[in-house]
Amino acid sequence: xxxxxxxxxxxxxxxxxxxxxxxxxxxxxxxxxxxxxxxxxxxxxxxxxxxxxxxxxxxxxxxxxxxxxxxxxxxxxxxxxxxxxxxxxxxxxxxxxxxxxxxxxxxxxxxxxxxxxxxxxxxxxxxxxxxxxxxxxxxxxxxxxxxxxxxxxxxxxxxxxxxxxxxxxxxxxxxxxxxxxxxxxxxxxxxxxxxxxxxx
Numbered sequence: 001x002x003x004x005x006x007x008x009x010x011x012x013x014x015x016x017x018x019x020x021x022x023x024x025x026x027x028x029x030x031x032x033x034x035x036x037x038x039x040x041x042x043x044x045x046x047x048x049x050x051x052x053x054x055x056x057x058x059x060x061x062x063x064x065x066x067x068x069x070x071x072x073x074x075x076x077x078x079x080x081x082x083x084x085x086x087x088x089x090x091x092x093x094x095x096x097x098x099x100x101x102x103x104x105x106x107x108x109x110x111x112x113x114x115x116x117x118x119x120x121x122x123x124x125x126x127x128x129x130x131x132x133x134x135x136x137x138x139x140x141x142x143x144x145x146x147x148x149x150x151x152x153x154x155x156x157x158x159x160x161x162x163x164x165x166x167x168x169x170x171x172x173x174x175x176x177x178x179x180x181x182x183x184x185x186x187x188x189x190x191x192x193x194x195x196x197x198x199x200x
Contacts, residue, residue: 003112003192005119006140011189014200020109023102030103031176033093041089048073048081105199107179118142118186123149128158137166144183148174150191171195 001019002010048054054073061068075083111117118140125132133156137145146167147160160166167178171194179185187195 003117003119005121005189008121011119011192013192013196017105017196017199018109018112020102020105022110022113023106026099027103027106027176027180030095030100031180033095034175034177036091036093039091041091043086044088045082045085047083047085048075050085051079051081054080101199103176104174104179104195107176108195108199111179111185116184118145118184119189119192120186121189122151123147123156123186123188124151124153125155125159128155130159130162133159133166134163140186142184142186146174146178146182146185148185148187148191150194151188171198 001015002012003018004010048071051073054071058069058072059066069077071080073080075081108117125136137143144165146169147156148169148171149156150170150172152168152170157168160168165182167182169178171191
């Protein structure tokens with residue numbers, strides 16, 4: 001299949017990478033796993049056995065008129081332990097390489113069908129100026145955009161880092177959440193070919 005390059009000729013790419021059907025279930029599974037992997041999972045609380053103190057029975061079992069009690073660290077007491085205390089846990093989910101590649105190909109194919117994938121020959125800045133980048137994107141009618149460029153230099157990263165609606169990454173670090181999170185995805189021809197090699 002052919003993809004139109006902005007301001008130039010078209011480029012031929014494989015249907016296996018950019019002509020996939022939209023697989024919502026697979027994308028959902030991969031995106032969920034990706035986001036779960038970003039969780040720290042460090043939450044910890046103390047149960048009645050972890051809280052310091054409480055070794056002595058506060059008062060005798062019978063004769064005081066008060067409710068019976070065996071420890072001041074009971075979950076019923078202020079300062080006591082938590083009934084079902086949270087423990088650190090690993091939230092990561094296993095995703096096979098084939099599934100991940102399939103989800104990425106499905107996302108890129110859908111972006112192409114929705115005209116959200118913009119291909120250019122080259123995208124660079126002469127200086128690390130945010131104003132220059134904003135002007136360049138405005139000329140291309142791009143507002144909320146992820147720039148995927150393997151040839152991106154420090155100028156581009158520095159110019160974009162203070163813009164909340166502009167992201168910059170390369171083909172290695174592009175992830176499914178970023179690709180679907182922006183309104184448009186701007187990609188160079190070289191980066192497009194690298195995606196094709198990896199996903200076809």
